[in-house]
Amino acid sequence: MKNGEKYNNSRRNFFKIITASLLIAPFLDACKEKAITMMIRLSGTNHILGHKLRLKNFPKPTKEISIPYLIVGGGITGLSAARQLTKKGITDFLMVELEDHLGGNSSNGENKYSKYPLGAHYLPLPNMEDKALLQFLEEEKIILGYDSKGFPKFDETQLTFAPDERLFYKNNWQEGVVPKEGNTALEDEELIHFFKLMDGFRSQKDELGKYWFMIPLSQSSQNKELKELDSITMKQWFDSNNFTSEPLYNYIDYCCKDDFGLGIEYVSAYAGIHYFAGRKQNSSENKQDTVLTWPEGNSRLAHHLQKYAKGKSLKNHLVFQIQTNNNKAVATVFDNKTKTTIAITADKILLATPQFVNQYLLENRKNLASNFHYTPWLLATLVVSDLNDNGSFPLCWDNVIYGSKGLGYVYDQQQSLQQLQDKKVITYYYSFSSSDLKRTRREFYKKPKEYWKQMVFDDLKIAHPNIELLTESIEIHLLGHGMISPVPGFIYSEAKKDASQSIANKIFFAHSDLSGISIFEEAFHQGINAVNTMIDATALDS
DSSP states (O other): OTTSGGGGSOOOOOOBOOOGGGOOHHHHHHHHHHHHHOEEEEEEOOHHHHHHHHHOOOOOEEEEEEEEEEEEOOSHHHHHHHHHHHHTTOOOEEEEOSSSSSOTTSOEEEOSSOEEESSOOEEEOOOTTOHHHHHHHHHTTSEEEEOTTSOEEEOGGGBOOSSOEEEEETTEEEESSSOOTTOOHHHHHHHHHHHHHHHHHHHOBOTTSOBSSOSSGGGSOOOHHHHHHTTSBHHHHHHHTTOOOHHHHHHHHHHHHHHHSSOTTTSBHHHHHHHHHSOOOOSSTTOOOOEEEOTTTTHHHHHHHHGGGTTSEEOSEEEEEEEEETTEEEEEEEETTTTEEEEEEEEEEEEOSOHHHHHHHSTTOHHHHTTOOEEEEEEEEEEESOOOOTTSSOOOSEEEETTOSSOOEEETTTTOSOSOOSSEEEEEEEEOOOSOHHHHHHHHTTSOHHHHHHHHHHHHTTTOTTHHHHEEEEEEEEEEEEEEOOOTTOTTOHHHHHHTOOBTTTEEEOOGGGTTOOOHHHHHHHHHHHHHHHHHHHHHHO
16 A cells, blocks of 8 residues: 555556547647536635634624533544543533534545545554554444454455555556656665665564554654654655655655645654554554545544434534633534524533634633644545546556646545446545645635636646546535644644643643644544543542
8 A cells, every 4th residue: 555565566567558649639629618517616614614713703602501521623533532421421511513514524525426535535454552443443343353363354345445556657557656667776776675664663662662653643652763753854864864766755755745744845754754654554464455445535434433422513613712710611602503602611621623723712822833734635526427547557546646746536436336337436635735834825715716626637637638528527625724744843842742731620632633643543542532531530520
């Protein structure tokens, strides 16, 4: 998969595709005509309501609610917290969510042909050490049991169907996403050397027996050498190890953007290595390197978690102030449907919200929040009549285009048991990696949908020259604060530590940005750990 496990596998023969030179004037004219009738839809998170936090021009409360536990935020962390409360026998809680649905970045859309992700779209096989995640997957029938050697039996229909990955490289589609066919001998040597280094990091433990790199990240070693890796960029690490290969550089850049939004120039070397070394590939006897995925992406996992908040969630509700008052915590909440304000009093409040939101809910949080960096993302879901690969390596679940600006696309119907599809549905991913994410975000919302449409087409045309002609509809989905991006010095920063500290044993914090890495596992464990901490604090109160 993306971490290069397949690089040393036997090489495959594959066919050449028809190149862009086949584009002729009548075809271009047809593209122009097609663009007139194409349906374009622009969507995104409710950033307009969210931006009202800065103004706080809300009506005074006209209703009051009292509850023992309040969860603010219905993403994976909040939903995981709801599950943990339920497992602890606590069902008297309430969840408040800004959007009209739960799931956060693990949400989805649907058209007449397929569901499709609006954010995170896969879960790598878990580490065997992650007992809490294994239990959850077993509860939801993703793990069906364990074999005689103790390895989990995953539901085959939820593992990526073959073929799973391909890369458009040197005018050919090749198997896997690591550049292979057409490399020089030196380029191949550097790739092999890099993966050997990553294998070493994956198995390395400190004197206490802790892995150097682990998921969740809180279980990793606190080795001084590791903290030094967090002080430099992945590019600086690349250069210091005397790597010069362009294919390796581009591959690492792609991987960093895939998990962190930021590319090799900007992301912490610790985070970049963690991408490869944090996953132990030990949940199958043959070190099976595959992922769990669904047409709707990680919205499937969010859906499993949502049952714990059923009948306990207020959607389209914006929390705009959190305070402590008379040994209680009070959240002031705007109901966007009725345009009224509610005061919710709770014994404990869990803010399962990112720090760029928390800075507006609590006093004196803006300096802390300024240390957290979030990369904007764009997703584009296209309905196409075909992709015309012309006999090259076949369409896969994950399709990456070497040298493109984006991260390629996933084929949303890959997991469908229906062999023939009337239309194909693909979702394209683009992270806006830059040295100034705030400025990038400001420009992000100024562009019209036609601009984004053309950007997507221009990028995909590298591998699919006639993609615009074949596209029947395109939905652009914008995520202004797509994910936490671990710049150098952040993962071991005091700001991250301080932002995690509870207030007066009444207000607690949990979010993947407090781990430093925006992956499902981190959000899942953040919710569990925060609930355990809240319950311990409740016991101390009594």
